[in-house]
Structure formats: structure tokens, C-alpha cells
Amino acid sequence: YIMIPITDKIKFIEGKNQGRYIFSNSLYIDDDLKAIIDTGTGKSPLRKLKKNYVGNDEILIINSNVHEDHICGNYIFKNSKIALHRIEVPILENIDRLAELYGIDDPKYKEMNEQFFAIFNLRNYKADIKIEDNHIFDLGEIKLQTIHAPGHCAGHCMFWESNNKILFLADIDLSSFGPWYGDISSSVTDFINSINKAIKLNPDIAISSHKGVYKEEIREKLKIFLDKIYDREEKILNFLDKKHTLEEIVNKAFIYGKFPEPEEMFAIAERIMVKLHINRLLDAKKIEENPKSSFFAI
Ligand SMILES: [Zn+2]
Structure with a gap:
């Protein structure tokens, strides 16, 4: 598996298939309190992380949003606490409700629904920490600030580490496809505002859930991504x-x-x-x- 150190305490973990959906990339923070943003890398990277770094220590799992490709590996870490934006907590706790978000909860889609979710090994999780905009995760040396960035879905969040100007963009993913807002809680206008928030933060390093680590021309790339909407x-x-x-x-x-x-x-x-x-x-x-x-x- 590919783990790229970003600072001595912050490490990028590439998801399988380079983090393309159905997988996603993670960020691991190896501090007094260990933390991981998202668990959609596929089983083997998470198992290796557990074996080599986490062991039986408690780990904080921060889910950037409730979609299947970001939460599906939460079960790998038994000694964990899970954090998620409070708006999406009811979905995480009753994961069948994802079908509502995708507009496929009608019984006529039952088969499609089952086939789709079967590949993700989904289960219900209790959210221990219900976060909102500006929630700070104090991990020791590293403080991670929650930036609520709705649009992709209502509870979508980015995470900001101000000392090193690192921004975890989550599904503001800079993909050539462009912004995805096909969830019934999605909003185009919110998405535009959220991309503008990322541009304003002017990160030196940006991490996309489905692309990777960016260190150059981040604002230009965000603007290109934004323009897809227009x-x-x-x-x-x-x-x-x-x-x-x-x-x-x-x-x-x-x-x-x-x-x-x-x-x-x-x-x-x-x-x-x-x-x-x-x-x-x-x-x-x-x-x-x-x-x-x-x-x-x-
Ligand atoms: Zn995603």
C-alpha cells in the first residue's frame, strides 16, 4: 500500500485503484491521539495501517461525509470513536437510509439497491462525536479544524491544518468529472460556496478523496473544478x-x-x-x- 508522509505526523494513504470511486483516499495523523480521515481505501491498506501504526490504541475516525466510499472501512478499527457532521448522523446510524439520499428507496429499485450496496460491506455505526462547522480536533501537536462544506451532500466537511496550511478537500475532489451533487441533500449553490471557501483558505497542500495530494496551482485547479458547474x-x-x-x-x-x-x-x-x-x-x-x-x- 502507498503511504506518503506529508509532515512527520500527517500521512497520506492512497486508496486502491488510486482512490477512484468505489475507493477513496485517507489521511492518517500519528499524534498523541491517532486519527484517520475516512476509511474507504479498501481493506488491505487499513489492515496494514492497523498492524504497523495503530495496534490496539484508540483511533479517532473522522468521516468527511456519510457516503459509502468514505465510511465502509470504519469496522476495521475496533477501538475507535467516530466523528461525523451531525446532519448525517441519522444516516450513519441507519445505513439503509443511504438509499433515500440517492433517490433509490422506492421498492421498485430494490434489486439495484441491494446489488449496489452489497459491494461495500455496509453496517450501522454509532457516531460518538457529532461535529459542526469549526469543530476543532485536538490530537496533540496537530489541531484539525472542521470546515463544513455542504453541496456534495448536506454534511460534507473539509479539514484544515493551519500550521502547515494543509486542506483535506474530501469530495471537492478536483476530478475531471467535476463536482458531483446527485444526492437529494446536495446543493449546487452550496457547492459553489464551499469551493470558494477552499480557494479562500489558499492551502499549500490539498488532499482530494479521489485524486491524491496537490502541492501546486491548487487555487487554479479549484477554479477549473468550479467552472464545470457553470x-x-x-x-x-x-x-x-x-x-x-x-x-x-x-x-x-x-x-x-x-x-x-x-x-x-x-x-x-x-x-x-x-x-x-x-x-x-x-x-x-x-x-x-x-x-x-x-x-x-x-
Ligand atoms: Zn467520495
């Missing part, structure tokens, strides 16, 4: 030169380009994301809705 909105607006229904817009896959398998599930995510843009365009009076025909147009 590009998508522009495409949808242009398409509404002529009137179209929501389903017609979704079928154009402006965000995904092409739906990966299972197609039906990603089309549901596309629909949630498109709907958020439609609502923003309606609010800005850039488009109008015909209530009788369910068409949208400029």
Missing part, C-alpha cells in the same frame, strides 16, 4: 432555446456525458443534478416552466 448550467440553458421536459434534458446526459453501469442508477443521479440546475435557472428567471405541459424554456 459549464453544465450553460449547456442546459442553451438546450432550452427550444422547450424540453425534464426527462428530455436528463436523457441528454449533459453532466455524465454517458451513463456508466448501472445506467438506470446514474440516470437517477443525473436527474437530481439537472433538477438542481433547473431550479437555479428558474430562480434566476432565466427559464420558465409551463405548468400544464411540464416543459421548460427560456
